[in-house]
Amino acid sequence: MITLYDYLDSGNGYKVRLLLAQLGIKYRYVELDIMRGETRTPEYLAKNPDGRIPLLELEDRRYLAQSDAILWYLADGSALLPGERFERAQVLQWMFFEQYSHEPYVATPRFIMRHFAADSPRRAELPQRQARGREALAVMERHLTDHSYFVAERYTIADIALYGYTHVAEDGGLALEPYPAVRAWLARVAGQPRYVGLLDRPPLP
Amino acid sequence: MITLYDYLDSGNGYKVRLLLAQLGIKYRYVELDIMRGETRTPEYLAKNPDGRIPLLELEDRRYLAQSDAILWYLADGSALLPGERFERAQVLQWMFFEQYSHEPYVATPRFIMRHFAADSPRRAELPQRQARGREALAVMERHLTDHSYFVAERYTIADIALYGYTHVAEDGGLALEPYPAVRAWLARVAGQPRYVGLLDRPPLP
Numbered sequence: 445m446i447t448l449y450d451y452l453d454s455g456n457g458y459k460v461r462l463l464l465a466q467l468g469i470k471y472r473y474v475e476l477d478i479m480r481g482e483t484r485t486p487e488y489l490a491k492n493p494d495g496r497i498p499l500l501e502l503e504d505r506r507y508l509a510q511s512d513a514i515l516w517y518l519a520d521g522s523a524l525l526p527g528e529r530f531e532r533a534q535v536l537q538w539m540f541f542e543q544y545s546h547e548p549y550v551a552t553p554r555f556i557m558r559h560f561a562a563d564s565p566r567r568a569e570l571p572q573r574q575a576r577g578r579e580a581l582a583v584m585e586r587h588l589t590d591h592s593y594f595v596a597e598r599y600t601i602a603d604i605a606l607y608g609y610t611h612v613a614e615d616g617g618l619a620l621e622p623y624p625a626v627r628a629w630l631a632r633v634a635g636q637p638r639y640v641g642l643l644d645r646p647p648l649p
Numbered sequence: 650m651i652t653l654y655d656y657l658d659s660g661n662g663y664k665v666r667l668l669l670a671q672l673g674i675k676y677r678y679v680e681l682d683i684m685r686g687e688t689r690t691p692e693y694l695a696k697n698p699d700g701r702i703p704l705l706e707l708e709d710r711r712y713l714a715q716s717d718a719i720l721w722y723l724a725d726g727s728a729l730l731p732g733e734r735f736e737r738a739q740v741l742q743w744m745f746f747e748q749y750s751h752e753p754y755v756a757t758p759r760f761i762m763r764h765f766a767a768d769s770p771r772r773a774e775l776p777q778r779q780a781r782g783r784e785a786l787a788v789m790e791r792h793l794t795d796h797s798y799f800v801a802e803r804y805t806i807a808d809i810a811l812y813g814y815t816h817v818a819e820d821g822g823l824a825l826e827p828y829p830a831v832r833a834w835l836a837r838v839a840g841q842p843r844y845v846g847l848l849d850r851p852p853l854p
Contacts, residue, residue: 510745517738533722540715544748586698
């Protein structure tokens with residue numbers, strides 16, 4: 445059985461949990477407390493030298509890091525990852541957009557607001573990050589104004605990758621009211637079969 | 650014939666140019682001046698709503714953004730992208746590492762030092778970015794201490810993705826002297842057949 449090392453409140457981990465639920469794959473869930481350094485122990489760094497979650501462990505003890513690489517690995521061959529070459533590249537295009545232009549500006553403000561006190565110096569980062577978060581949301585809004593999903597007009601792992609933190613953007617001070625096409629897409633994703641929520645604890649295998 | 654929209658000094662664009670040269674693919678090269686806003690015109694935003702280079706235009710006028718997605722699209726089916734499922738996911742793992750944990754901290758300091766005057770407020774970002782750049786280089790160093798390349802012990806697009814900005818990290822104030830395994834790998838990449846340099850202007854098609 446595969447194992448997912450994760451932190452329940454992580455949107456990056458949630459992407460993988462949502463996909464696993466939708467593919468009907470059973471897995472062992474190991475929760476690590478990232479705030480207490482449990483991903484920086486020598487034992488964990490031997491598994492993932494980058495010291496981050498989520499991390500997938502295969503049955504033969506090979507390890508795969510980076511949420512979107514894990515999504516790709518698990519979804520390949522399923523209906524959630526198209527088979528056509530250009531569409532597959534478009535899935536990657538949106539996943540790289542997510543990690544480069546969205547996650548640091550939508551996920552990180554949420555992390556700062558949930559984990560750092562009101563007088564923490566980390567809070568000084570918020571205005572600049574939120575401004576770029578609004579730019580990322582505007583790019584999504586433009587695309588979704590005339591598309592139902594990100595790629596191939598159907599639900600794929602590109603949607604899962606972007607949904608992970610977009611649906612909780614307001615936790616990071618990013619109002620979603622100005623983005624009606626994004627909000628309609630969020631509702632379409634939440635209506636997919638076998639949907640689970642970010643804080644739904646995975647069932648025991 | 651395909652077209653690459655690019656800016657010659659961009660390491661992200663260079664990754665694509667290096668791959669195109671090594672695959673022997675002819676292409677039309679359109680250089681845009683990112684410092685003069687040529688990627689933010691309505692005409693360009695219609696091609697790439699994210700307003701960035703590099704951007705690949707196919708013969709049928711479909712567009713693909715994000716350097717690492719372009720690498721994947723072009724290399725698929727060639728010797729530079731493995732065919733085995735887990736190895737392919739490992740290629741993606743390192744490409745997502747590159748975009749999330751490396752590019753903002755290795756490429757951006759270089760961009761700031763090359764384009765912003767010594768008294769620019771942007772220079773205040775340098776120490777923190779360089780510190781995280783050294784963390785990224787240390788992750789690479791640990792991996793390369795007992796591997797010749799990033800995936801499958803052979804040269805792949807994961808190496809191209811990480812080479813793009815690592816080989817010019819010193820332009821951003823990041824000394825490579827403390828990373829001997831990284832330096833040996835840089836030399837292995839530079840010794841690959843049909844290698845071209847970052848500022849080598851692409852030949853006319």
